[in-house]
Amino acid sequence: MTTDLKIAFLPLTDAAVLVAARERGFAEEEGIALELVRSTSWATLRDRLVYGQVHAAQMLAPLAVAVTLGLSQQPAALAAPYKLNVNGNMLVMTSDFAAALEPDVARRIADPLGTAHDFAAAIGLWRRKPVIGVVHRFSSHSLMLRYWLASAGVDPDKDVVLRVLPPSLTVEAMRAGEIDGFIAGEPWGSAAVEAGLAETVAIGERIWRRGVEKVLAFREPWLEENPDIVDRLLRALARAAAWCDDGGNHAMLAKLLAQPRYVDQPADLIARALSGQMVARAGEAAVANPDFMLFSREATPFPWRSQALWIYSQLVRWNMVEHDAATAAKAGAVFRPDVYRRALANSDVAMPGASMKLEGAVDLPLAVGSRRGELTLGPDRFFDGRVFDPERIEDYLAGFVPGR
Amino acid sequence: MRIVIIDDSGLRATVLEEGLREAGYDDIHIVPPRGAFVARLERMAPDVVLMDLGSPSRDTLEEMLTVSRALARPIAMFVDQSDEAMIGAAIDAGVSAYVVDGLRKERVKPVLELAVRRFNAFAKIQGELDEARTALSDRKIVDRAKSILMNQRSLSEQDAYALLRSAAMNQGKKIVEVSQALITASDLLGGGGL
Numbered sequence: 001m002t003t004d005l006k007i008a009f010l011p012l013t014d015a016a017v018l019v020a021a022r023e024r025g026f027a028e029e030e031g032i033a034l035e036l037v038r039s040t041s042w043a044t045l046r047d048r049l050v051y052g053q054v055h056a057a058q059m060l061a062p063l064a065v066a067v068t069l070g071l072s073q074q075p076a077a078l079a080a081p082y083k084l085n086v087n088g089n090m091l092v093m094t095s096d097f098a099a100a101l102e103p104d105v106a107r108r109i110a111d112p113l114g115t116a117h118d119f120a121a122a123i124g125l126w127r128r129k130p131v132i133g134v135v136h137r138f139s140s141h142s143l144m145l146r147y148w149l150a151s152a153g154v155d156p157d158k159d160v161v162l163r164v165l166p167p168s169l170t171v172e173a174m175r176a177g178e179i180d181g182f183i184a185g186e187p188w189g190s191a192a193v194e195a196g197l198a199e200t201v202a203i204g205e206r207i208w209r210r211g212v213e214k215v216l217a218f219r220e221p222w223l224e225e226n227p228d229i230v231d232r233l234l235r236a237l238a239r240a241a242a243w244c245d246d247g248g249n250h251a252m253l254a255k256l257l258a259q260p261r262y263v264d265q266p267a268d269l270i271a272r273a274l275s276g277q278m279v280a281r282a283g284e285a286a287v288a289n290p291d292f293m294l295f296s297r298e299a300t301p302f303p304w305r306s307q308a309l310w311i312y313s314q315l316v317r318w319n320m321v322e323h324d325a326a327t328a329a330k331a332g333a334v335f336r337p338d339v340y341r342r343a344l345a346n347s348d349v350a351m352p353g354a355s356m357k358l359e360g361a362v363d364l365p366l367a368v369g370s371r372r373g374e375l376t377l378g379p380d381r382f383f384d385g386r387v388f389d390p391e392r393i394e395d396y397l398a399g400f401v402p403g404r
Numbered sequence: 405m406r407i408v409i410i411d412d413s414g415l416r417a418t419v420l421e422e423g424l425r426e427a428g429y430d431d432i433h434i435v436p437p438r439g440a441f442v443a444r445l446e447r448m449a450p451d452v453v454l455m456d457l458g459s460p461s462r463d464t465l466e467e468m469l470t471v472s473r474a475l476a477r478p479i480a481m482f483v484d485q486s487d488e489a490m491i492g493a494a495i496d497a498g499v500s501a502y503v504v505d506g507l508r509k510e511r512v513k514p515v516l517e518l519a520v521r522r523f524n525a526f527a528k529i530q531g532e533l534d535e536a537r538t539a540l541s542d543r544k545i546v547d548r549a550k551s552i553l554m555n556q557r558s559l560s561e562q563d564a565y566a567l568l569r570s571a572a573m574n575q576g577k578k579i580v581e582v583s584q585a586l587i588t589a590s591d592l593l594g595g596g597g598l
Contacts, residue, residue, distance in 0.1 A: 043462035043500070051488075051495055073466070136463055137470065164467035166460040178439065 001031065003229050007216075008037045008045045008057040011168060011263045013186040013273045014085040014214050015058055016253055017295055021240035023256050029239075030232040038261060041166050042136045043073075049217060050076040056233070058084055059217040062311045065331050066138040069321055079223045080215035080308075081339035082234050083301045084241075087211050088273055088293035089141045089204035090189030091148075093130070093181030094174065095281075098199040100125050105200060105280035106287045112206045112383040116152035119201070123159060126180075131161045133170050133182030141183040143314045144207045150400070151384050157318075171195060185213070186273035186293070187265045193282055194269060200280035205291050208360070210298070210380035212307040215335075223339065234343035241296035250274040291378065298378045299350055303335035306356040306390040313393050317400060328393060350375035359388040405507075406431040407515065408450040410441065412459060416526045420454065423522045427514065437461035442468040452512060453502040454519050457495060469502060490516060497523040542580040549583030552590050 005027075009015040018036055021027045027034040037054055039045040042063060049057040050067065051074075064080050066072045093101075100122035101115060102108040108115050123130060134142040146156040156162060165173055167184040171192045174182065181198065182188075192198040204211050216237065223230055243249055254271035257263045263270060272278055273293045277286035294300045312331035316323040337355040344351065353369040360382045367376050382388075388396050407429060411417035417434045424432050433448055435441050437459055445453070445468070455462060490513070494501065497520040503512050546568065553564035572582045 040458055040460040041462040043466050044457050047457070047495060047500070051491055053495055137467055164464050166463050169460055176439075 002033050003031060003232070004033045004035065005056070005229070005233065006035045006037055006054040008039050008048045008054045010039055010042070010045060010058065010166075011265075012058075012188075012214075013257060013263065013270050014088045014293060015262065016244045016257060016274070017084050017237055017241045018058055019256055019262055020244050020253060021236050024240065024243060026236040026240040026243070027233070030236040032229075032232055032236060036262075040168065042139075046072065047074075049078070049219065050074050052219065052222075055222065055229075056216055056218045058214050060136060060139045061212045061215045061307070062138040062140060062143055062315070063136060064215055064217045065308060065311050065315070065334050066320075068334050069315075069327060069331060071315075071321060072138060077220040078217045078334060079220040079336050079339070080217045080303055080334055081223070081230065081336040081343070082216040082237055083212060083303055084214040084216055084237075084295070086213055086294050086300050087205040087209075087291060088185050088213055089144065089183055089211075090186060090200055090278070091132075091145060091181065091183040091202040091204075092189045092192050092198035093132075093201045094198055095196075097122060097126060097130060097180050098201060101201060105284065109200060109203055109206055109278075109280060109287060109289070112148060112202050113151060115202055116148050116154075119149070120152040120154050123154065129159065129161050130180040131163055131178070133165050133173060133179040133184070134162050135167050135170075135184050136164060137320070138315075140211060140213050140311075141185070141204070143311065143318075144204055144211060145183045146318060147314065148202060148207050148383075153401075171197065174198060187263065187269040190269045190272050190279065191265060193279055196282045200278065200287075203278065203289060203292065205289060205293075206383060208380070208382050209291065210294075210300075210378060212304075212311065215303065223336075227339075227342070230339060231343035234340065235347060238296070238301060238344055238347060238349050241301055244274075245294065245296040247275065294378075299352055299375055301340070302352055303337050303340055304352075304355065304357060304359075305332045305335050305337060306359050306388070308332050308335040309356075309390040309393065310359050310388050313388065313396055316393075317397055323393070323397075332390070356390050359390070360385075361387045405429065405452065405511065405515075406433070406448065406450045407452045407454065408432075408445060408448055409434045410437050410445070410453060410455040410459065410461070410465065412436060412456070416456070416523070419526045419529075420519060420522045423518050424515070427518055429515070437464070451504050451507055452515055454515075455500045455502070456523075457498040457500045462500060465502070487513075493520050498527070499523050545580050545587065546583045549586045552586060556590075 007018055009018055022034040022036055045057050046067060048054045064078045067076055068078050101118045134145060149156045163179055167188045170182045170184050170188050173179045174192055174197050244253055250271055254267040254274060257270050258265060258267035276288060276290040276292035278289050278292060279286050309332045312328055315321045350370050360380055362377050362380045365376050365378055409417050409420055421432050421434060435444055494516060499519045501516055549568060550561055550564040553559050553567060554561060568579050568582055572579045
């Protein structure tokens, strides 16, 4: 018996696992006829999920937390048992603005702390507040940008203007002079670089080396009522993700994503993020960032509760929600490692033994306890060296400059 | 009640505006979601904002609704969150509606229902236009296939068409599909079509 499933997505390179699951037959093998519903804004993707027009959605991890906490329109309990990727964002600024930064782009990207301080100085030279596009208030990009700016003493709510606009409109807005830069998921940063409008200033992977990005989100009641379907879908996605991580498949994957019904951008632009060959300034050689976007290895899809709590800590930090223990628990419970374990129990996917970990504590690849197979966690440091202990959120928050 | 319609498509906005005016609403403004549209919207202080669900600018609008001080009263999507049938109909039709807090739902519901009807009517017109356009290009394809046959097999137009039709019937395909296959084959063989 075939199950029809509708999943909403946005035209982004990190829709890759969903597209591969459909186009390469992984969903079909599990008896799932996958219909991917393209959406143009996060608001519409959210409404489609919350009001039951789709079964699941490729969602910004912070948005899944925000909807559950009632911070983004109609409150609804969402559940994320699977991460579709980690990393994959890029901050680009107009060439005029970037002229005040380290001119060697490879060095600029490799040193986010130095670049953040150069950026702070550049704001002074710019004579007005730079306008930076972010894709959503509750996006990983926005949280990372805020974290990065604040590290150099820049107040993201006062010293810059953050303007929300959807990824597909970023390049046009830059061309029209409405924004001086933006942080977005690929391929939109690369599209602005390729058009000669902008240069790369920072990449997400260098801000938080294993930054949580998109999750697969369900309405929680539906997830609880349909364990069999959820498990089959997760198994299909795990196989699709392994396929997506394999370098030998990147050219084909880029072609699949380039189709008008998915990302609708040139395959060679899309391929950059997949292979980690990032062109930071038009016409220059690519800078290698092999961990630019991960789908499968290092148990990437595993929804660590500590990562949901890190997101929560940032929402508190930026006064988007009031901190109390009950709210924190609710936020942490959006990530569902229990469902992930159940679905992939009999597969060959490496399974972490714990559901929480210190975030930002791994410097070098680290072999860890796993219920099955070899599991090596990649370096997950924040660029400023802070470590997030999910059991001590208050201490973590107190470590930032007071009020911030 | 001040109603602002945010829409890229001039035609759809006009279709909606007309309907609202016929129903007796007269304080209606159309704002295209470009440039500083959020600032314009703030100055207008609307009671209801109607927007195409498919518009990529919804995130921009919602951010404004979250942080704006100019709009004194909070705005939520849909006035009555419990009316699932209404919400379902609105989403199906591609309408998103933002309504200021405190506006009575009896006052908003007719506006929403009207917007849903008009959006549906517009989608139907659009669908018919697309169909007409497809029919037109289908005819061009068949015409081109006919002229290939007329040139290469020295057939009359009528015979060329009869040949295409019988081929289509034999293969259980549409005439336009058979024609397209013929054109492709002819191109590949260097016939260059015409």
